[in-house]
Amino acid sequence: MNEITVTIIDREGESHELVGPTDMNMNIMELCKAYELPVLGECGGMAMCATCQCYLESETALAEQSDAELDMLDQAFHVKNNSRLGCQIQLSDEIDGIVLRLAPEA
Ligand code: FES
Numbered sequence: 001m002n003e004i005t006v007t008i009i010d011r012e013g014e015s016h017e018l019v020g021p022t023d024m025n026m027n028i029m030e031l032c033k034a035y036e037l038p039v040l041g042e043c044g045g046m047a048m049c050a051t052c053q054c055y056l057e058s059e060t061a062l063a064e065q066s067d068a069e070l071d072m073l074d075q076a077f078h079v080k081n082n083s084r085l086g087c088q089i090q091l092s093d094e095i096d097g098i099v100l101r102l103a104p105e106a
Pocket residue numbers: 029040041042043044045046047048049050051052053072085086087088
């Protein structure tokens with residue numbers, strides 16, 4: 001099975017271990033929604049709403065952020081140095097074991 005494990009810390013500080021497929025072109029926002037975590041993903045993953053914002057809490061090396069992601073984070077609330085848009089993180093072997101904390105709702 002092509003699966004990885006992702007840890008998501010919710011807004012109450014509770015940790016959730018999610019298992020996701022790496023061969024279905026899925027991203028972190030979609031995985032959170034599949035597990036019914038409180039991630040809205042309003043724009044459907046277009047880097048246009050920031051409701052999927054999370055903070056990277058592990059040392060996982062992620063692909064560089066696109067201009068679209070950086071622009072969106074520029075306008076979002078609660079942005080920190082380690083902010084990322086969940087919809088822009090694809091599930092892949094490289095991010096196995098990643099730890100992300102959900103940003104507060106705007
Ligand atoms: S789902 Fe809208 S920016 Fe990620």
